[in-house]
Each structure stands twice: as C-alpha cells, then as structure tokens.
Amino acid sequence: SSELTQDPVLSVALGQTIRITCQGDSLRSYRASWYQQKPGQAPVLVLYGENNRPSGIPDRFSGSTSASTTSLTITATQAEDEAVYYCASRDNSGNHPYVFGSGTKVTVL
Amino acid sequence: QVQLQQWGAGLLKSAETLSLTCTVYGGSLSDYYWTWIRQPPGKGLEWLGESSHSGVTDYNPSLKTRVTISVDKSKNQFSLRLTSVTAADTAVYYCARTSKTAIAADGKGVVWLDPWGQGSLVTVSS
Numbered sequence: 001s002s003e004l005t006q007d008p009v010l011s012v013a014l015g016q017t018i019r020i021t022c023q024g025d026s027l028r029s030y031r032a033s034w035y036q037q038k039p040g041q042a043p044v045l046v047l048y049g050e051n052n053r054p055s056g057i058p059d060r061f062s063g064s065t066s067a068s069t070t071s072l073t074i075t076a077t078q079a080e081d082e083a084v085y086y087c088a089s090r091d092n093s094g095n096h097p098y099v100f101g102s103g104t105k106v107t108v109l
Numbered sequence: 110q111v112q113l114q115q116w117g118a119g120l121l122k123s124a125e126t127l128s129l130t131c132t133v134y135g136g137s138l139s140d141y142y143w144t145w146i147r148q149p150p151g152k153g154l155e156w157l158g159e160s161s162h163s164g165v166t167d168y169n170p171s172l173k174t175r176v177t178i179s180v181d182k183s184k185n186q187f188s189l190r191l192t193s194v195t196a197a198d199t200a201v202y203y204c205a206r207t208s209k210t211a212i213a214a215d216g217k218g219v220v221w222l223d224p225w226g227q228g229s230l231v232t233v234s235s
Contacts, residue, residue, distance in 0.1 A: 031213050031217045031219040033220070033222065048208075049211060049219040050213050050214060096170065097156070097159070100153060100154040101153075
C-alpha cells in the first residue's frame, strides 16, 4: 500500500527522550526522510537516509530503521522541538510515487 | 546555499487554473527533481508531483489529469499548473528540491526534499 502511519499526538517532558515512529510497506524498500513543521512555517528536513542530518540540525535528532518501521528519536528534548513531524519516502507500489506520513504532533511539557 | 522563492495568484474561483512558479537561487536545476507539495488548512502534506531538470515528470495519481509541472532552465524556474480547481484545492502550496535516489548501506533507496519554498496560500472560492 502507499500509506505511512504515524501516531497523531505524542508528548514529552522537557529534557527527556521521545521516539516518533512511522510504519509502511514502502519502508521495506526505501528509507524515510523526516520533516519538522512549526505553525505557520514551511517544513524543514531534519533527518534522511541512515542517520544523516542537514547542516544546522542538532545531533539530538537521530534515526533508526527495521523492516517496515522507521523512527525519529529526539534526546534531551528542547521547547523549540515542539512541532509536527512528518516521515516520507518513495513508494514502489506503483500507485503513489512519493508519500508523506500523516504527521505526529509533539508537545513538550 | 540553495533557496527557493515561489509566487502566484492567491485567490481563484472554481473552475479556474492555479498557476505557481518557483525560482531557484544559488544552484541550477540539473541533477535534482523539482517538486510541488500542498497542505490543506489544518491537514497534512500531500505530494503533487515532480519534474526532472530535463522535463521527465511524475504525478500524484489522484491529480494526474489536472496537474502539470514544467521547468524553465533559462530562468532557473519550475512551475505548477492545476486546472479546474475547486474548494478542495484550497491549500498552502510548497515547492521543494528533491534529491536523486541514494542507496543506503542496507540497499534501500532514499530521497529527501530540501530546501523548501516559503509556501503560497491559494484559496478557491465558489
């Protein structure tokens, strides 16, 4: 199928660790990329591939993958990490060339 | 550092054609795919389609009959056209650069979208 499933809402205490997961059949063939979107702003790439962060993204953002599930982990979460996080990947199902997950709203308590 | 700046009409009536353009600053169109994404108010991201620098395109099947993405290498721009719009097309539209597919150590492919344009709110009224 051409869907990526994410938990809609997660919360984390300031300074703690949070793991955001993304599941889908396309992840058996493609690694995901992760995007952070704050209110009123365009999404920003935070992680892609095995564990690659674009310039300027703090190393508290990391990733892991197994079979059809991928995860974005934020360690020592900061207040500015409160945002919606989307996973995305190519899809070789033939139905949908590229697909985004439904997004996870992360609240920092 | 590559930057994308987009513009286009923000208010349309039903059945009109949406037209947006994205200019690439600080880099060329070569070696990448050029992509449009949209986000209805309060909802998630929807991939609309992409074009290579040479004009090879791929589209979201749900919009395929209405969407066209084109590139203009002479102006370092790429554009989105969406015909016969309705209120359901009301959204913030983003342009973005898509990487070529890289192969990770486990053999899986990976692509990423970076950078993104600032977004353009397009409202369709009936």
